[in-house]
Amino acid sequence: xxxxxxxxxxxxxxxxxxxxxxxxxxxxxxxxxxxxxxxxxxxxxxxxxxxxxxxxxxxxxxxxxxxxxxxxxxxxxxxxxxxxxxxxxxxxxxxxxxxxxxxxxxxxxxxxxxxxxxxxxxxxxxxxxxxxxxxxxxxxxxxxxxxxxxxxxxxxxxxxxxxxxxxxxxxxx
Amino acid sequence: xxxxxxxxxxxxxxxxxxxxxxxxxxxxxxxxxxxxxxxxxxxxxxxxxxxxxxxxxxxxxxxxxxxxxxxxxxxxxxxxxxxxxxxxxxxxxxxxxxx
Numbered sequence: 206x207x208x209x210x211x212x213x214x215x216x217x218x219x220x221x222x223x224x225x226x227x228x229x230x231x232x233x234x235x236x237x238x239x240x241x242x243x244x245x246x247x248x249x250x251x252x253x254x255x256x257x258x259x260x261x262x263x264x265x266x267x268x269x270x271x272x273x274x275x276x277x278x279x280x281x282x283x284x285x286x287x288x289x290x291x292x293x294x295x296x297x298x299x300x301x302x303x304x305x306x307x308x309x310x311x312x313x314x315x316x317x318x319x320x321x322x323x324x325x326x327x328x329x330x331x332x333x334x335x336x337x338x339x340x341x342x343x344x345x346x347x348x349x350x351x352x353x354x355x356x357x358x359x360x361x362x363x364x365x366x367x368x369x370x371x372x373x374x375x376x377x378x
Numbered sequence: 379x380x381x382x383x384x385x386x387x388x389x390x391x392x393x394x395x396x397x398x399x400x401x402x403x404x405x406x407x408x409x410x411x412x413x414x415x416x417x418x419x420x421x422x423x424x425x426x427x428x429x430x431x432x433x434x435x436x437x438x439x440x441x442x443x444x445x446x447x448x449x450x451x452x453x454x455x456x457x458x459x460x461x462x463x464x465x466x467x468x469x470x471x472x473x474x475x476x477x
Contacts, residue, residue: 236435253442254451304446308438311454315434318454 231316237309239283245313247276253307256299401467408443422464448474
């Protein structure tokens with residue numbers, strides 16, 4: 206690894222860690238100490254002005270509806286989320302943010318805005334465009350890597366399921 | 379020669395002032411409820427942060443209440459420019475008449 210590559214790798218890992226730490230701390234030391242960062246991101250995924258189904262929200266967060274159900278249950282108890290049955294189709298449950306949830310979501314959005322503004326403020330228009338393009342490149346690369354791992358994971362899962370099914374059939378037969 | 383612009387402009391101005399008065403009244407009620415203070419303590423030129431001691435939580439709670447009452451969205455960028463109650467009234471007026 207060249208010195209430049211090492212510096213880049215260190216910076217990327219540190220940025221990732223520090224964003225997580227400061228986000229978590231801003232919640233703990235701020236107005237919403239009873240919200241974890243994962244719960245805050247669940248509020249973000251629902252959005253302050255949306256009414257979403259559980260599966261829509263789970264897809265945005267990249268988690269299963271089962272995992273989301275547990276998180277939503279907690280958020281309802283804490284008073285940040287409300288659940289309602291769809292009036293047209295009673296089988297569908299829709300979730301939205303309460304007033305407190307909306308306030309938390311908007312305030313957390315402000316944290317992201319301050320972060321972005323701090324990064325862009327020293328740049329002129331051209332530099333800002335360049336910086337954004339470079340950050341997008343890193344983002345796209347990591348998203349592609351994540352997608353690859355997810356695909357491999359689901360492939361492994363499918364293979365395991367097929368093997369399990371085959372074993373069950375053999376045992377039964 | 380009268381081109382008709384005069385009376386119509388003054389009607390527009392009156393209409394704007396009336397709407398802004400109504401918005402001020404709504405904001406005043408929200409602030410009185412929220413801060414539990416007398417309406418006489420709040421004026422159009424009251425400094426929201428300095429005199430009403432608003433922190434970011436207070437501001438966002440007011441924002442959500444305004445958004446629900448007027449069915450509008452107050453963008454974060456516009457919130458940075460709020461200093462006086464007048465700014466809140468002007469922002470609501472602009473956003474609610476532009477929809």
